[in-house]
Amino acid sequence: xxxxxxxxxxxxxxxxxIIKEDGLVVFPTETVYGLGANALSEEAxxxxxxxxxxxxxxxxxxxxxxxxxxxxxxxxxxxxFYMLADKYMPGPLTVILKKSDKVPxxxxxxxxxxxxxMPKNVYTRELISKSFPLAAxxxxxxxxxxxxxxxxxxxxxxxxxxxxxxxxxxxxxIESTVLDLTCDTPTILxxxxxxxxxxxxxxxxxxxxxxxxxxxxxPGMKYTHYAPKVPCVMSASAEKSVEEYxxxxxxxxxxxxxxxxxxxxxxxxxxxxxxxxxAEDYTRNIYSALHEAExxxxxxxxxxxxxxxxxxxxxxxxxxxxxxxxx
Ligand code: TXA
Ligand code: MG
Numbered sequence: 054x055x056x057x058x059x060x061x062x063x064x065x066x067x068x069x070x071i072i073k074e075d076g077l078v079v080f081p082t083e084t085v086y087g088l089g090a091n092a093l094s095e096e097a098x099x100x101x102x103x104x105x106x107x108x109x110x111x112x113x114x115x116x117x118x119x120x121x122x123x124x125x126x127x128x129x130x131x132x133x134f135y136m137l138a139d140k141y142m143p144g145p146l147t148v149i150l151k152k153s154d155k156v157p158x159x160x161x162x163x164x165x166x167x168x169x170x171m172p173k174n175v176y177t178r179e180l181i182s183k184s185f186p187l188a189a190x191x192x193x194x195x196x197x198x199x200x201x202x203x204x205x206x207x208x209x210x211x212x213x214x215x216x217x218x219x220x221x222x223x224x225x226x227i228e229s230t231v232l233d234l235t236c237d238t239p240t241i242l243x244x245x246x247x248x249x250x251x252x253x254x255x256x257x258x259x260x261x262x263x264x265x266x267x268x269x270x271x272p273g274m275k276y277t278h279y280a281p282k283v284p285c286v287m288s289a290s291a292e293k294s295v296e297e298y299x300x301x302x303x304x305x306x307x308x309x310x311x312x313x314x315x316x317x318x319x320x321x322x323x324x325x326x327x328x329x330x331x332a333e334d335y336t337r338n339i340y341s342a343l344h345e346a347e348x349x350x351x352x353x354x355x356x357x358x359x360x361x362x363x364x365x366x367x368x369x370x371x372x373x374x375x376x377x378x379x380x
Contacts, residue, residue, distance in 0.1 A: 054212055054213070054214065054215060055212075055215075056207060056210070056211045056212060056213070056214055056215065056216070056217060057215065057216055057217065058203050058204075058207060058217045058219050059216060059217070059218060059219065060218075060219055060220070061080070061081055061174070061176035061177070061218040061219060061220040062176055062220075064176075064216060064218045065176055065179050065180050065183060065218075066183070067216060068080070068180045068184070068216055068218055069180055069183035069184040071215055071216055072089065072090065072091050072097075072180070072184035072185060072187070073091070073184055073185070075090070075091060075094050075096050075097035075100070076090070076097070076100070076214070076215055076216075077089065077090050077097075077100050077101065077104060077213070077214040077215070078090075078180070078187075078214070078215070078216050078217075078218065079192045079203070079206050079210070079214065079216065079217040079218060080116075080172075080174070080176075080177040080180055080187070080189070080218050081174045081176070081177060081203075081218060081219065081220035081221070081223065082116075082172035082173065082174050082177060082223065083144070083145055083172060083173040083174060083223060083224050083225045084145050084172075084223055084225045084226070084227060084228050084229050084245070084246070085191045085192070085199040085200055085201055085223055085226070085227070085228055085340070086191065086192040086199075086200045086201070086202075086203065086205070086206050086217075086223065087116065087172070087177075087187070087189035087190065087191065087192055088101055088104060088105065088189055088190055088191070088192035088206075088210070088214070089101075089116065089180075089187035089188065089189040090187065090188055090189070091184065091185040091186075091187070091188075092113075092115045092116075092126070092156065092157075092160055092185060092186045092187055092188035093155055093156070093157070093185055093186065094157070094185075095157040095159050097188075098113065098157065098159045098160055098188050099159055101113065101188065101189070101190065102159075103213075104210060104213035104214055105190060105193070105194060105195045105210075106194055106195045107190060107195040108195070109159075109162065110162045110163070111162055111190075112160065112161045112162040112164060112166075112167075112168065113160050113161075113162075113168070113188040113189060113190055114147050114168040114169070114170050114188070114189060114190070114229070114231075115156065115160065115167055115168065115169055115170070115186050115187070115188050116170055116171070116172055116177070116181060116186060116187045116188075116189055117169060117170070117171050117181060117186050118171065118177075118178040118179070118181035118182040118186075119171075119182070120135075120138050120142065120171070122186055123138075123150070123169055125153060125155055125186075126150075126152070126153055126155065126156055126167055126169060126186060127150035127151060127152060127153055127167060127169060128150075128151050128152070128153050129150075129151045130150055130151075131150075131234055133234055133239065133255070133256060134148055134150060134234055136255055137232070137252075137255060137256075138171075140255065141247050142170075142171040143171040143172060143173040143178065144171070144173060144247065145173075145225050145228075145229040145230060145245050145246040145247055146170065146229055146230050146232065146245070146247040147168045147169065147170040147229045147230065147231045147232065147243075148168070148169050148170070148232050148233075148234055149166050149167070149168050149169075149231065149232065149233040149234060149235055149242070150166065150167060150169060150234060150235065151165060151166055151167075151235055152164075152165055152166055152167035153167075160188045166233070166235050168231060170229055174220060176218065176220060177218070177220075180218070191228060192206045192209070192210060192217075193205070193206070193209045193210070194209045194210065196280055197209055197279075197280065197282075198279050198280070198281060198340050198343050198344055198347075198374070199227075199228060199279060199340050200340070200344075201222055201223040201226055201337075201340045201341050202221070202222050202223075202341065203217050203218075203219035203220075205340070205341070205344055208344075222337070222341065223337070224337060225245075225246045225336065225337065226336045226337035226338060226339060226340060226341075226367075227245060227246065227336055227339070227340070227366060227367055227370050228243065228245060228370075229243075229245050229246075229247075230243060230244060230245030230246065230247040230248070230252075230366070231243040231245070232247075232252065239252075239256045243369070244365060244366040244369050245366050246336070246363060246366060248361075248362045248363060248365070248366060249361075249362075249365075250361065250362050279340075279343075279370050279373045279374045280373070280374055280376070281343045281344075281346060281347040281353060281374060282347045283346070283347050283350065283351055283352060283353060284351075284352050284353065284378075285343070285346075285352075285353040285354075285355060285374050285375045285376075285378070286353070286354055286355070286375050286378045286379060286380050287354075287355050287356075287357040287371060287372070287375050287378065287379040287380070288310075288354050288355070288356065288357060288379065288380050289357045289359065289379070291312065291316035291319035291320060291356075292319060293380055294310045294312065294316075294319075294320070294354045294356065294380075295310075295319060295320060295323065296380075297354050297380045298310055298320075298323050298324075298354060301351075301352045301354075302323075306351040306352040307324075307350050307351040307352065308323075308324065308350060308351065308352040308353070308354060309324040309325065309326055309346050309349070309350040309352070309353055309354070310323060310324065310325050310326075310354045310356075311325075311326045311328060311339075311342045311343070311346055311353060311354065311355045311356065312325065312326075312327070312328060312355070312356035313327070313328045313329060313330055313334070313335060313356060314327055314328075314329065314330055315330065316356070324350060326342045326345055326346055327342075328342055328356065332358060332360065332362075332363050332364045332367070333363060335356075335358065335364075335367060336363055336366070336367040339355075339367060339370065339371065340370075343355075343374060354380070355371055355374070355375065357371070357379065
């Protein structure tokens, strides 16, 4: 199958047609690119697992274009959902609710709950409103780094689907926060740009003093995710990064330091990929930097952030990319 990249604005009609015919379409969001299929068609959703090489026991998020659609997809919807929807939808938040009978079990990995998210991208929402709610994981091969450009998707999934809708680089850069509202206490399953601190303002009982009481494991979290194809370690200081770099260079490994610009003075003439300046820049750029690093270099040293909020969310992904290794 030939895979086409088309501008999102121009590809909506074709995308809607493919979705209605049970095909796969890649769409842009503010977090990462998604690999979408009609969430109400078992046949269509199965194709996602085949294209990605994804284990069947990892559930998919259902993407919607209006809050009205939730009534079709979920039952026993708590007030907390509508409160959060008012504030964060569209946005980088996925909420887990009890599923309705309309959602096939292939979407929920056999479970009774469904993840609901409304992405910010206007073309993607138009695609959904012209076709169906879209079940979609990140548009990468299972276990590889998530895609934040159409090109990343093409490199990973070329030949597996017909159409990639391109709307440039994703603005947030890491996957949505996943919040489970079906537990007794609302529980963050995956941290993201809607942070524990932000949610604690709306859901006092999940969190205490701005800290998550309970971070459980999303089913998908047992798999190694976001992993580059070459070794990758974290480093909490620029001095340590430089030390590690020099060792690995002597070993002939062609290392690179992935870090923010503030450390350029320490790093000097060594290979560097810039993550920008702020923690938000870091988050937006990290997956692109890892994609670039694994292509050009043999060993990756990533700056470790130690703060709360978005810094903690992005470190959740970096720790996985590094398999927890730190120098
Ligand atoms: O930002 C995002 O969320 C992106 C874009 C495309 O929307 N999507 C994404 O999907 O990251 P995926 O499949 O790569 O990750 C979804 C995560 C997995 O860890 C999965 O286990 C969890 O959400 N999840 C989905 N449905 C769930 C459910 N019903 N209960 C618990 N966890 C769920
Ligand atoms: Mg993923």
